[in-house]
Amino acid sequence: MIAAAIVALLITLALTLIRAFMGPSIYDRILAVNSFGTKTVLFIVVGGHALGWFSYVDIALMYALVNFIGTLAVMRFFEQYSPHGERS
Amino acid sequence: MIANLELVIDICLLAFLIMIVFASIKITDLFAVTMLFGIFSFVSALLFLDLDAVDVAFTEAAVGAGFTTVLMLSALRLTTRFENVKHRHSLLGLPIVILTGAALLYGVADFPNMGDANAPIHHHLAPDFIRLTQQKIDIPNIVTAVLASFRGYDTFGETVVIFSAGAAVLMLLGMGHVERKQEPEKNLILWVVVKPMIALILIFGLYVQFHGDFGAGGGFQAGVIFASGFILYSLVFGETYARKVIPATILPRLSALGVLIYGVTGLMSLISNKPFLDYNALSSNPVGGQHLGILLVEAGVGLAVFSTILLIYYSFSGREVIHYE
Amino acid sequence: MIIIGWLSDVCLLLGGFLVLTGAVGLLRLPDFFTRLHAASVTETLGAVLLIIGIMLDTGLMLDTAKLILLICVMFIANPTITHGLCRAAAHGGIKPAMETKSPMQNSTPSDSKNIYENQIQTETGVSGKAPK
DSSP states (O other): OHHHHHHHHHHHHHHHHHHHHHOSSHHHHHHHHHHHHHHHHHHHHHHHHHHTOTTHHHHHHHHHHHHHHHHHHHHHHHHHOOGGGSOO | OHHHHHHHHHHHHHHHHHHHHHHHHHOOBHHHHHHHHHHHHHHHHHHHHHTTOHHHHHHIIIIIIIIHHHHHHHHHTTSOSBOOOOOOOOTTHHHHHHHHHHHHHHHHTTSOOTTOTTSGGGTTTHHHHHHHIIIIIOOSOHHHHIIIIITHHHHHHHHHHHHHHHHHHHHHHOOOOOOGGGSOOOOHHHHHHHHHHHHHHHHHHHHHHHTTTTSSOOHHHHHHHHHHHHHHHHHHHOHHHHHHHSOTTHHHHHHHHHHHHHHHHHHHHHHTTSOTTOGGGGSSSHHHHHHHHHHHHHHHHHHHHHHHHHHHHHHHHTSOOOOOO | OHHHHHHHHHHHHHHHHHHHHHHHHHHHSSSHHHHHHHHHHHHHHHHHHHHHHHHHHHOSSHHHHHHHHHHHHHHHHHHHHHHHHHHHHHHTTOOOOOSOOSTTOOOSOOOTTOHHHHHHHHHHHHHTTSOO
16 A cells, blocks of 8 residues: 555656646746645655655654745745846 | 665656756746756655665755755845846757767766675775774764764864855855845734744754764754754744844854864864874763764754854845846 | 554555645646645645554654654644745735636736736746646
8 A cells, every 4th residue: 555655646746746847827836846845745754664764754854844944935035026027 | 566666766756857957947937947946856855865865865855945945035036037048059069968978878887786785885985884883983873973973074174164155155245134124024824833833943953963873864954954943933023033033243153163163072182192083082981982072073063054054044135135127 | 453554554545545636636727726725635634644644554653753743744834835825826916717718827807017917928938848
């Protein structure tokens, strides 16, 4: 069953990646990156257990925190970003 | 079954990496490219994990996905968002690229296979490191032992490099100042959620710092995590308050203090007629001395990394935003 | 013990299915807000189910406590991020698609005051060339 979960997560990663490539709006990309980060955490937990990676839980926990900070930084950036730098 | 699974994961992750690189060359929106780099970092850390390089994956996670994104966004704030593409193709580039690619492929053919026990890298120093770590240092994580004790000189050099990077950024950009209008809007949900989150991040940072002898992690990763906690505070509550919690003027001193702790630990063994950075001299019991030395050295590295990273963040985010017309 | 194994299998399967459904929704649904809802709702439950499945499989040890902490972090962080993103998109001028047309098109009448509408169209043109 763990193998099935890993395969499902790999397909999920691929689909999320396609959404990050397609856009179309910038918010879709932010959503895709955040979603990719969450899936990475899950992948670390499931794959780490199946393949016996060393101290994988620490890394998964760290990734969950880093993903949160990164997405918040992006949102904060857009809040204060002025439209003057846009392409006319 | 398990070996096949590992192979499938490797192939998928490498394919993801190639796709991301092509997409980030094609897309001209620099913001979208920053997002793609975040994904690139996630995927490469997964790859490191799959190759059993846990400490490298930890560092990639701490620096690549979190801090680099924040730094790139801070830099992007100061410039325009779209790349100025000039459609100019030079025919000279094609043969150069093909030749370089062919040379690289030719070089790859001489590599030993992955996991080959007869590869040169497994025969010179690695067996000594594995044996001596058990005998003389007695901590479970060999990477920490190599990093802090066997290769103490190298790590000292790296710490000095980090310190000088912070000093260079400080000289070039200055500390910056905070404008009132740049403060974030008040968002109650974020305020409530982020407060316990910061506490969790700081505790996790301390855990990584002091657990580095036993599991993945160490001073470098802990410094980045600790700095991320303060960056999060600054992002949500505004930089004015963050600079009240940790004043920008204190950071260069803390960074120098980190390097000083490392250096003094080395000098202490010099005083008692042992080589520089030989921790056996720190205590009557050699193994205890090693433990104490690694603890002190990691603390120095953590302090230096923490203050340098926060310093770089302050100098980037304190710059005034230039509006291009 | 066999029952715990079965429970773990069921959790893993259900979690994998939910996460996959969310990704399909993220790819196929017509506008940003529906995609956001597809990604966030399934992600939170799928993540919790997957982690519980792993927890049941490892048995009681120190990692169990860390995994519980991980569940807590995800349970708090994911909805917060969703809320923040939704708010940012609404402020930034993204409008929900009211009619069901072909996907990838915001079918609201174009608003010349709105800079973000134009930006979306230019971005579609740029990123349409990205490898699929």
